[in-house]
Amino acid sequence: DTGVSQNPRHKITKRGQNVTFRCDPISEHNRLYWYRQTLGQGPEFLTYFQNEAQLEKSRLLSDRFSAERPKGSFSTLEIQRTEQGDSAMYLCASSLTRDNSPLHFGNGTRLTVT
Amino acid sequence: GEDVEQSLFLSVREGDSSVINCTYTDSSSTYLYWYKQEPGAGLQLLTYIFSNMDMKQDQRLTVLLNKKDKHLSLRIADTQTGDSAIYFCAESPRVYGGSQGNLIFGKGTKLSVKP
Numbered sequence: 001d002t003g004v005s006q007n008p009r010h011k012i013t014k015r016g017q018n019v020t021f022r023c024d025p026i027s028e029h030n031r032l033y034w035y036r037q038t039l040g041q042g043p044e045f046l047t048y049f050q051n052e053a054q055l056e057k058s059r060l061l062s063d064r065f066s067a068e069r070p071k072g073s074f075s076t077l078e079i080q081r082t083e084q085g086d087s088a089m090y091l092c093a094s095s096l097t098r099d100n101s102p103l104h105f106g107n108g109t110r111l112t113v114t
Numbered sequence: 115g116e117d118v119e120q121s122l123f124l125s126v127r128e129g130d131s132s133v134i135n136c137t138y139t140d141s142s143s144t145y146l147y148w149y150k151q152e153p154g155a156g157l158q159l160l161t162y163i164f165s166n167m168d169m170k171q172d173q174r175l176t177v178l179l180n181k182k183d184k185h186l187s188l189r190i191a192d193t194q195t196g197d198s199a200i201y202f203c204a205e206s207p208r209v210y211g212g213s214q215g216n217l218i219f220g221k222g223t224k225l226s227v228k229p
Binding site for chain 2: 004006033040041042043044045048056058091093102103104105106107108
């Protein structure tokens, strides 16, 4: 079990640029989640996939954000025209489908928008 | 609305017990979770409890659930310096006809363990 892997670990970008993050879930997990965590706060849900289908999106996910999971394995989260308020830790998690299956988190990608 | 509240800080001496408290609002939550986060890292699942249970024990960890008061606690026995971290409580409200799409987290309790 290699756990949930996220790349890159850190990303510094200038305001207005686009960024893309990748998440590789635990291989047998068919649910994949994206969360955002700002300093001093708990993680906030952004979106989740079951296999390749995006089943839920938070109202935090503005139209500048898009997530994909084309083959039901890894996922990407893209932020277009980044703003300073996008600076945060972006966490990916995965789980099995059954309801009591807990979420397993990766170490996150820390985004800094200058 | 959905909200999870925790005290922000707790300081204990090594060897003492730590008790971290949490209140939640959504009575439909069927599972409640405790996660641990060390600096610069993601969240590590510590334990979880099904809502029809009152208590769950796992080695040094004891979870107590008072469903009537919507109160959850995590007790760490014989706290060690390696237990210093931020501890998050999370609930899993039912959405969209029963799918568990997301967890609602508290802001976390920073546990400091002094030698």
